[in-house]
Amino acid sequence: MAGTLYLVPTPIGNLGDISQRCRDTLALADFIAAEDTRVSLKLLNHLGIKKPLVSYYEHNQAESGEKILRRLLAGETCALVSDAGSPAISDPGEALVAQCAEAGVPVCAIPGPCAVITALGVSGLPTGRFTFEGFLSTNRKSRREHLDSLRDEVRTMVFYEAPHKLSATLEDMAAVFGGDRRISLCRELTKLHEEIFRTTLAEAIAHCEVVPPRGEYVLVVAGAAPKAAQSVTLEEALELMQTLMDRGLSRKDAAREAAAQTGFSKNTLYAASME
Ligand code: SAM
Numbered sequence: 001m002a003g004t005l006y007l008v009p010t011p012i013g014n015l016g017d018i019s020q021r022c023r024d025t026l027a028l029a030d031f032i033a034a035e036d037t038r039v040s041l042k043l044l045n046h047l048g049i050k051k052p053l054v055s056y057y058e059h060n061q062a063e064s065g066e067k068i069l070r071r072l073l074a075g076e077t078c079a080l081v082s083d084a085g086s087p088a089i090s091d092p093g094e095a096l097v098a099q100c101a102e103a104g105v106p107v108c109a110i111p112g113p114c115a116v117i118t119a120l121g122v123s124g125l126p127t128g129r130f131t132f133e134g135f136l137s138t139n140r141k142s143r144r145e146h147l148d149s150l151r152d153e154v155r156t157m158v159f160y161e162a163p164h165k166l167s168a169t170l171e172d173m174a175a176v177f178g179g180d181r182r183i184s185l186c187r188e189l190t191k192l193h194e195e196i197f198r199t200t201l202a203e204a205i206a207h208c209e210v211v212p213p214r215g216e217y218v219l220v221v222a223g224a225a226p227k228a229a230q231s232v233t234l235e236e237a238l239e240l241m242q243t244l245m246d247r248g249l250s251r252k253d254a255a256r257e258a259a260a261q262t263g264f265s266k267n268t269l270y271a272a273s274m275e
Helices: 020-028 037-047 058-073 094-103 115-122 140-148 163-177 201-210 227-231 234-246 251-262 266-274
Strands: 005-007 031-034 053-055 078-081 107-109 130-135 156-161 182-187 195-200 217-221
Touching (some): 005 094, 020 078, 031 058, 037 053, 058 094, 094 107, 115 182, 163 201, 195 201, 234 266
Parallel strands (some): 005 078, 130 156
Antiparallel strands (some): 182 217
């Protein structure tokens, strides 16, 4: 009988986030397949677990995947871990799961730390419907094409991004979605210097010019205003803005909220309300 492939999530920062079930699974597995064996060895030492480790990462996944599959088919149990977070989510694992599914090897995914879900929850943006876009391409043209394909996306969008690419990505997002679009920059989640910056794309760009981005980021971007809402007239949008100001919002905040709800730009509403 074939063994089971366990997908074992590991902490994205805070070591306290490893669950008892993950510890037990790592301790009981016959071997552990790891994205970077040096990184995983540190975690295993911290947990006091000694296990044979094999390497499974982007550039050896075809060859290593075959070997792991053979061992699973022979009845061994394998725990797959990545450097941090949930395996197979913007991390190695997707191909191995597909191979196992094809070969009839049981796969068990253990729930646990995952940067996309952690960021979405804390973003303050709608979570009912969202789309996970992973990493944008490092190539500017491909990145713009990807973003262009999301121009009319009404669901909340979640992206992974490296700090050295953050400013360029925010510039491209502002060019496609508009500077008024809301964004939550979720930095160093679960770590000592965790920071959630809920703002607009234009303000995020200005912020990055003053404070150079450092650490790990998830970007949660509000979806476009639904098409139906864009049929709202300017007069109606201004009435909404007035209602919001009557409730105590400043003119600036009321313009931002009315813009988000109606599809008009914040600056258009702000200027029109002054006339
Ligand atoms: N599989 C992982 C998961 O489940 O979250 C994601 C791996 S992906 C290679 C790494 C990216 O996830 C980082 O570049 C960053 O965008 C995001 N990330 C991981 N840990 C994070 C953290 N503590 N805070 C913010 N973003 C994080």
